[in-house]
Amino acid sequence: MSNEKMEQLEIIDKIIDKYVGKEGVLIQLLLDIQREIYWIPKEAINRIAERLKIPISEVYRVASFYTALSLKPRGKHLVRVCAGTACYVRGGQRILDKAESVLDIEVGETTSDAKFTLETVNCLGCCALGPVVEIDGKYYGTPAPKNIEELIERKRKE
Amino acid sequence: MRKLNSPSDLAKFRKAILAKKDPNRLTIAVCISTGCDALGASEVLEALEEEIKKQGLEGKVDIKKTGCLGFCEQGPRIVIYPQEVYYYKVQVADVPQIVSQTLIRKEIIDHLLYTDSRTGKTISKLSEVPFYKYQNRLLLENNAKVDPKKIEDYIALGGYKALAKALDSMTSEQVLQEVKKSKLRGRGGGGFPTGRKWESTRDAPGDPKYVIVNCDEGDPGAFMNRALMEGNPHSILEGLIIAAYAIGSHEGFIYVRQEYPLAVENMQLAIAQAESLGFLGKNILGSGFNFNVKIHRGAGAFVSGESSALMSAIEGKVGEPRPKYVHTSEKGIWEKPSALNNVETFANIPYIINKGSEWFQSIGTENSKGTKIFALAGKVNNTGLVEVPMGITLRDIIFKIGGGIQNNRKFKGVQTGGPSGGVIPVQHLDSPIDFDKLTDLGSMMGSGGMIVMDSDTCMVDVARYFVNFLCDESCGKCVPCREGLKQARNILNNIVSGKGKSADIHTLQQLAETLSTASLCALGQTAANPMLTTLRYFKDEYIAHIEEKRCAALVCKELLDFYINPEKCSGCQLCARSCEDQAIEGEIDKIHVIDQSKCTKCGSCFDICPPEYAAVQKTSGEVLPDVVPEGQRWMKRPWHPAEVPGPKKAKVMANPDVAISIIKSASHPILVVGSGVVEIEWEGRKLIEYLIDFVCKSGIPVVATASIVREFIERNYKPAASMSATELGSRLVDPEWKGIDGKGQHDMVLFIGLHYYMGIELVSGLKHFAPKLMTITLDNMYNPHASWSFPNASVKELINNFTVMISKSSEGEP
Numbered sequence: 001m002s003n004e005k006m007e008q009l010e011i012i013d014k015i016i017d018k019y020v021g022k023e024g025v026l027i028q029l030l031l032d033i034q035r036e037i038y039w040i041p042k043e044a045i046n047r048i049a050e051r052l053k054i055p056i057s058e059v060y061r062v063a064s065f066y067t068a069l070s071l072k073p074r075g076k077h078l079v080r081v082c083a084g085t086a087c088y089v090r091g092g093q094r095i096l097d098k099a100e101s102v103l104d105i106e107v108g109e110t111t112s113d114a115k116f117t118l119e120t121v122n123c124l125g126c127c128a129l130g131p132v133v134e135i136d137g138k139y140y141g142t143p144a145p146k147n148i149e150e151l152i153e154r155k156r157k158e
Numbered sequence: 159m160r161k162l163n164s165p166s167d168l169a170k171f172r173k174a175i176l177a178k179k180d181p182n183r184l185t186i187a188v189c190i191s192t193g194c195d196a197l198g199a200s201e202v203l204e205a206l207e208e209e210i211k212k213q214g215l216e217g218k219v220d221i222k223k224t225g226c227l228g229f230c231e232q233g234p235r236i237v238i239y240p241q242e243v244y245y246y247k248v249q250v251a252d253v254p255q256i257v258s259q260t261l262i263r264k265e266i267i268d269h270l271l272y273t274d275s276r277t278g279k280t281i282s283k284l285s286e287v288p289f290y291k292y293q294n295r296l297l298l299e300n301n302a303k304v305d306p307k308k309i310e311d312y313i314a315l316g317g318y319k320a321l322a323k324a325l326d327s328m329t330s331e332q333v334l335q336e337v338k339k340s341k342l343r344g345r346g347g348g349g350f351p352t353g354r355k356w357e358s359t360r361d362a363p364g365d366p367k368y369v370i371v372n373c374d375e376g377d378p379g380a381f382m383n384r385a386l387m388e389g390n391p392h393s394i395l396e397g398l399i400i401a402a403y404a405i406g407s408h409e410g411f412i413y414v415r416q417e418y419p420l421a422v423e424n425m426q427l428a429i430a431q432a433e434s435l436g437f438l439g440k441n442i443l444g445s446g447f448n449f450n451v452k453i454h455r456g457a458g459a460f461v462s463g464e465s466s467a468l469m470s471a472i473e474g475k476v477g478e479p480r481p482k483y484v485h486t487s488e489k490g491i492w493e494k495p496s497a498l499n500n501v502e503t504f505a506n507i508p509y510i511i512n513k514g515s516e517w518f519q520s521i522g523t524e525n526s527k528g529t530k531i532f533a534l535a536g537k538v539n540n541t542g543l544v545e546v547p548m549g550i551t552l553r554d555i556i557f558k559i560g561g562g563i564q565n566n567r568k569f570k571g572v573q574t575g576g577p578s579g580g581v582i583p584v585q586h587l588d589s590p591i592d593f594d595k596l597t598d599l600g601s602m603m604g605s606g607g608m609i610v611m612d613s614d615t616c617m618v619d620v621a622r623y624f625v626n627f628l629c630d631e632s633c634g635k636c637v638p639c640r641e642g643l644k645q646a647r648n649i650l651n652n653i654v655s656g657k658g659k660s661a662d663i664h665t666l667q668q669l670a671e672t673l674s675t676a677s678l679c680a681l682g683q684t685a686a687n688p689m690l691t692t693l694r695y696f697k698d699e700y701i702a703h704i705e706e707k708r709c710a711a712l713v714c715k716e717l718l719d720f721y722i723n724p725e726k727c728s729g730c731q732l733c734a735r736s737c738e739d740q741a742i743e744g745e746i747d748k749i750h751v752i753d754q755s756k757c758t759k760c761g762s763c764f765d766i767c768p769p770e771y772a773a774v775q776k777t778s779g780e781v782l783p784d785v786v787p788e789g790q791r792w793m794k795r796p797w798h799p800a801e802v803p804g805p806k807k808a809k810v811m812a813n814p815d816v817a818i819s820i821i822k823s824a825s826h827p828i829l830v831v832g833s834g835v836v837e838i839e840w841e842g843r844k845l846i847e848y849l850i851d852f853v854c855k856s857g858i859p860v861v862a863t864a865s866i867v868r869e870f871i872e873r874n875y876k877p878a879a880s881m882s883a884t885e886l887g888s889r890l891v892d893p894e895w896k897g898i899d900g901k902g903q904h905d906m907v908l909f910i911g912l913h914y915y916m917g918i919e920l921v922s923g924l925k926h927f928a929p930k931l932m933t934i935t936l937d938n939m940y941n942p943h944a945s946w947s948f949p950n951a952s953v954k955e956l957i958n959n960f961t962v963m964i965s966k967s968s969e970g971e972p
Contacts, residue, residue: 023473023474024472024473024474024475025474026474026475027454027455027456027457027471027474028454028455028474030457031416031455031457058475061476062474062475062476065459065476065477065633066457066458066459066477067457067458067459068416068417068456068457068458069457069458082378083378083627084378084379085378085379085535085536085573085576085577085607085609085623085624086378086379086533086535086536086541086607086609087378088378088623089536089537089609089611089615089620090536090537097760121417121458122376122378122458122460122627122631123375123376123377123378123379123380123381123417124192124417125192125193125375125380125381125384125417125418126192126193126196126230126381127230127378127379127380127381127533127535127541127607128193128229128230128231128381128533128534128535128541128542129193129196129197129230129231129233130535132196137419138196139192139193139195139196140196141193141196141197141231
């Protein structure tokens, strides 16, 4: 096992430590892992099943059901375009089209240099500012498609 | 913090807080909720803190970080107390001036004030802004007054008093009866009577019992729960503890979607503070009542907002609904009785306990009491959170509070109730809205999302959008929802891409019926609403898509066509360069043509064509005009307009009286009219109609440019001449020109409605090359190159100018 993987498992184990012996914790545990390492690797699912004594199938079922949990590795920067109704009627789709063409990937994919992942989110609750884009946890009220290009380029240079 | 052991401890604690507060103390409240923060509120806050230090005000001013005030588009926003000065769209660069001018010298900075678009007047007080003035802010009121991270702020405003009252002087039965009598109905969407829900949980056998706050605000377009949870978390917590007392529950959950990180953070802090003061935990306020609460983060699934699904999620399982023949109030989390209510429902509880059910009943309609928060969004001028009494009309919300439709477009419909709600068309604008009325109209209250749609919104596309959303969010457990939505999505996708068949409407209706009768949970049962209401109110749009392959709103990409109007094309190459598919042929000064076989209908040419040319046309379902043959595409140009600044600047005509006396001084004037006069409308009349009144009365001959001549003729007025603005410019500088009537060169030219860009160039040219000619611009935008110009003004002022000029032109016209 590579060093990186070992480190990852350590992090996962530490998170599981907080929840062992408690009831109804699976989603919270998975969310914590998602927040730390940005996705849910196969090893994490196996480890949770083993330590919480629940079937692998059940862990997998929960991990695959919720949109906040990703079973694929995500890029360094997460670009989420709001696809909520208010953003949609104000041109959210065009922001998304632009993001797809700037990043040269489709929604749900990660760029080949592992720098960006592009996703949609159903509503960020900033409906009055639509269309809204969230990049690495920061929200941008983005009025025009060309702004998203600038935002992405700025992140690329970081 | 010291634990409070009795209601009198709380009263003393409150007194001590108030004693330390000076109501006249200079305080700046900065909204740092998610919306304002997205517009840069944190940066403004930082700059304020620094500047206050720099200008020596440290310790003399309080900075309050508040939650959402609901008028999010106006952010970042600050309110300065005690004067309640309201500044909006504040930028970091404004901060030094705010500190030196408003904080130190108590002067108001005009350009940061809100301007009422209807009256053109600035407003300095927050409560006077029309968006707020016509609301009835009960639950949201305190968002402007409390720092959500400080429990003292909430207590200072009387917080936890209702809890103390309930625990001290009411039995749990009395609390329950009070809520029942208030006729409060659940704000999460179903509208089930809250008191009855609590009663059935209390009466159900089984222990422990649970109470749950539902903040899984998955309805796209609704964000009132976020605002309450972020901005005033203690009000929800207080409502929850009271509910627990009424039901006899000792354990509660607050379910918050993970997309709301700030709400989670503030609620976590609120719980910790409430625990340390003794509002949570053992023996609350000395009453012997125990209650604990935990936060559970949702992981992003719309269906998990459904009560039984949410409870499965709290158990750590997949959030799927289960059949409702067993009520969750009897068998919910871990098969125990569980009462689940929405954030907004809980926020109402402290008010009902404090002020009594009779007071609460006095607000609202017969069967829907209290206020409701709506999230107003979409194509409306003022977007944000609107709290109004039940029974208000849609017109009041959209036009009085919302300030009407953006860009003066036509209202088409309003979508209420989230994805499973419906679209309400214009004929029901005056319906008083409450739970039952919205259901009658085919929509629903839902959580209170309200998305305004204008003539640019395609209703078939809207239905497709919602069905697509619901299809993705369907958990897949029951067949009607899983398969039915998938089929509906396929059909709608076919219709919007021009592959619709005549039988589709009937099939959609059948699918909708099956969905609503046979689905397991509310998601599937209501999933048909978007289709049913659009079919009910906008069937003609479906038919146009299917039979004529035409999308009147020009939204459905595959039904669109783009072409370039050869008469308007300026040969500037902008569109050709923006086209990623090389579908546009053209060179500088040559008419551009779109090769339809290469066009992917991306619309980038349409977006980039400057509005003064507007040569790229978007159509749907129409036969395209023939293209200009290759040999005839080169343009002949008399001269290229250019703007030369020079040392002279237009004098301002401060009012229409000045204008009329200047106009009367001319001996041989003309009025040049551009297409802008049909774009401006006031009280149902277009500017061109006011203009015709003016020229009829004053007798000034009209030169119509471009296509505007047709508009005049349609209105039974024949202009003296018609020519392009550039050509007219060339003639006016020619001393030999005999004028439009052959009586010699003109001495005065009035302009109106030329595109600003064009007007500037043209009048600039006249200033330099026709020095004897007097030029006057009558638009509501200052034109620096004219001899005289009106200043920048609102449409109302522009119309007023004309009304006065019309009334004064009768005596002794030129």
